[in-house]
Amino acid sequence: MSFRLEPITREEHLRFVTARPSVSHLQVPSWGDVKPDWRAESLGWFDQGGKLAGAGLVLLRPLPRTKRYLAYLPEGPVIDWSAEGLERWLEPLTTYLRGLGAFTVRMGPPVVARRWSADAVKAAIADPGARRLGDVEATVREPGADDIAERLHRMGWRRTGTGGEDGFAAGQPRYVCQVPLAGRSLEQLQGGFNQQWRRNVKKAEKAGVKVVRGDQEDLPTFYELYVETARRDRFVPRPPGYFQRMWQALTAEDPDRMRLYLAHHDGEVLAAATMLTVGEHVWYSYGASTSRRREVQPNNALQWRMMCDAHERGAAVYDFRGITDTLDEDNHLLGLLRFKVGAGGQAVEYLGEWEYPLNRVLHKAVALYMARR
Template sequence: MRTDVPAPSELLDIGAIAPEEYHALADLHGGRSYLQAASWAAVKTDWSSELLAWRDSTGAVVGTTLVLYRQLPGVSRWYAYLPEGPDIDWADPRLERWLDPLLEHLDRRQVFAVRLGPPTVLKRWQAPTLKAAVHRGRRVDDVLPDVVEPVGAAVAERLRDLGWRRGGEDGAGTDAQPRYLFQVPIGGRTNADLWSGLSKEWRRNIQKAEKSGIEIRQGTESDLPAFFQLLEATERRNGFRLGRSLAYYQRQYQVMNAERPGRMRLYLSTWNGEVLAAHTMNVVGRRVWYQSGASANHHREVRPSHILQWTMMTEAQHLGADRYDMRGVSNSLDPEDRAFGLLRWKLGTGGELVQTVGEWERPLPGPLNQLLLRAMTRYRSR
């Protein structure tokens, strides 16, 4: 966290920022999400976009955000979305200093409503805590957290006082991004520390993959079709559908790596010349994410995914990451619930489940804007 953010009495201005300056500020307040990278706008082709920066009275940039805009059909009004943003000082007790200038700017852009996703954590559960709590019908929220973050709790209270609504509350649309994330702390830990944090099952499966002759390599764009073929098989096997095409991942790979080489990476597990697992990883500043994983339906006994994750985790450590973010999980602790399987697998890394404050939404002032947001919410719920 920066210590040179403006004093509470200072006013903040907001305006456009050049991509080059925006890129250099990725670690302004603890790390920008890859969903806030400037290149992410080029991935989301059905949205227009804008890069904004908050500046203090000296002109120094003290906060940034990528804003995505989507026009409501039939009217000259726009919906604004800040995925896992903005990157501001959420510990500031006067959040209106940041949010009021944003709302004024969006109002000038003919925005009728805005949704944002503060990257602040509300609660944390360690892997041993959740493993001990696994029981039929139980959910993560039923378990006393190991840590309740005071900043996260304060942010939720302030946003509600300022007229924002949580996703799923009072008719607001549900979160677009996962609220429950699984993360492995990396900063300050050695390779031996990471290894000892793995469960016995994970260590055994990684060693089995090594003995079986699994080979790991970093792929290129030409390997994306093989990744996507495995992803389709994984979706069918596990009963979910991401709804993304091969062209989507190709576009993401191209634009993110054009912005900075190595921003999106593809890792593959091969055995006897065949790709058995392929996972994507995103890197922005000091943050690293495992985004999407895929594996074949056969030869699962050689454990291609465990060793692939271990390789990516150690690579995140080599890159100087604070955390290895494994993205969303279900909050179910019911062993009979199919959704629990993914959480169970990630618990083996010895990391922690974090609950963010989630996404928040509000219309801009005016009765027409409130009507448009209600109409949009009804449309999304169909």
């Protein structure tokens, strides 16, 4: 079966996404509004009967002083990745984007390759001979993932180095932490916590930490804590307008697409986090906290409230997003891995991001420039 690819309306795109149990929040139409430096376009794959069979949000980043673009489909497109003849999906995509002036196409297949249970990750961290999670025997190897990677290689796609060795490089993370919710009670979820997590949730309750839903007016409070977190954890914070734009764009598409939670104690907000939902998939998106009064464990209380609300909504998975691949005790991100996995989460490896050069000269020149920055 061959597919016809063409632009689709936001309404068509949203209907397609809404009909599926899980689609990345980076592949909903409104995500293009969050990225004003990129030109966004919704694309659809139509089968021979004219039925919309796949969709993708492509972001186009112009090369300065040219009419050439980097075309990027973060955690997409939403197609049948397990289908035979993967080229019938991807060749129309590269042909169409070449016509728009793209010199490179980058995408992130939403295909899981391997999973490690919380116990397996804990054992790997304790093993002095283990250097990286990817070198440790997985609890589950997803069938078909290696075949998809091999087919992409044969078609000329190459895995990028982004989202790379510590899980937090440019691009989307290859390794994430997910807590399965489907078919589990809240008691079973809490039973999956490690001892430290259970103790901290009880500490927060006893100390009187209260977690409440916020609104757009609370974003400045979140941002103040976020900037403090960026200084403490050594990352460059996004500008405040990013979160205002994110709230306005996502909630305009779906009033419950984005939520803000705030952890209060004795009249002060100690921690805050954003939560995103598409179908049965819920993501912890951005977190922020102060160093003050950490002994009352506001972060554990915040996450537990968000997991409870996700469970109440019927979510199948609570996604902590990116984790580090390194198991080095000297890496400051290892503590974040311990925190996320301590909630009973699985470490999950996706196929990563892949690139296809449409103009090899420009592709190589831009890659060389980025490497020297």
